[in-house]
């Protein structure tokens with residue numbers, strides 16, 4: 109109880125490690141949003157903010173590309189994947205991929221029946237051999253024909269595909285006639301982690317479509333579907349409209365993107381979140397009884413924490429999820445606004461919770 113008494117002196121946590129979606133808007137996104145709230149502007153995406161956001165996306169990728177803003181990542185993925193395949197096709201993805209585990213079948217629904225086929229691989233990543241195996245497993249008419257490879261960057265386990273890994277995967281996909289979709293809900297974290305250009309990490313490697321996320325990185329709402337192949341973008345606006353994804357006041361989705369992209373805030377915030385994850389990893393590694401379960405390469409830390417200690421942390425007011433993404437593992441996400449003090453306070457509470465449960469058992 110000595111430990112419990114000590115922790116009472118610390119204020120209850122204001123920020124959590126449950127999800128990068130728990131964080132609010134970063135100052136840059138909020139300022140742009142407020143700016144966009146001046147006077148009247150044209151609706152349905154024909155406004156200057158949306159045009160500017162698309163131009164900034166083209167600057168980021170150093171080439172012409174077509175960008176569309178939709179409300180969330182599920183819609184971005186589902187509509188992008190529906191564009192890449194016919195109803196009798198299949199989409200290859202990792203078994204932990206968000207498109208499989210967290211979209212309620214939206215990719216299958218919007219593609220009118222394309223089937224998601226699951227590949228396994230360590231650390232949330234797909235290997236070229238797995239892609240090859242999945243494509244060759246069945247080639248008969250009774251099986252949905254593989255048409256798309258969907259990669260998540262950074263992955264659901266917080267790891268990242270290196271440039272070489274990505275190039276190799278895309279080469280195999282191309283050879284097998286697959287299009288390549290990238291779920292980039294945490295694309296910024298991957299770019300920051302690898303310190304490579306966004307162009308290298310996408311179209312130069314052969315990615316056809318990127319679902320570029322900004323919500324988890326400090327925006328409010330609105331993800332961008334970025335087509336590097338203009339032919340694929342044809343009529344995508346209609347698909348968005350039919351799917352209920354054409355915002356009438358589009359400027360409130362696109363303006364935060366201007367705030368995030370124009371002076372590089374998106375990468376600064378992602379770099380910060382990644383650094384906080386490294387700090388959290390280091391703090392947790394020093395504790396007996398806690399195991400880090402995957403390489404910490406972006407803003408996620410996965411850890412095994414003794415259940416009794418975990419219960420104490422929840423009692424203490426910390427929110428985080430255990431066993432949701434992978435069995436028995438706690439997923440700890442850092443955000444643009446996670447502070448070193450937040451990390452240190454959490455680590456101190458984990459240390460205390462472990463000590464307390466040792467005494468109790």
Ligand SMILES: *Cc1c(COP(=O)(O)O)cnc(C)c1O
Pocket residue numbers: 180181182183185206207260263264291293294323324
């Ligand atoms: C959060 C997330 C999404 C988007 O989820 P929405 O809740 O639909 O915005 C997509 N892919 C991955 C990997 C994610 O983590």
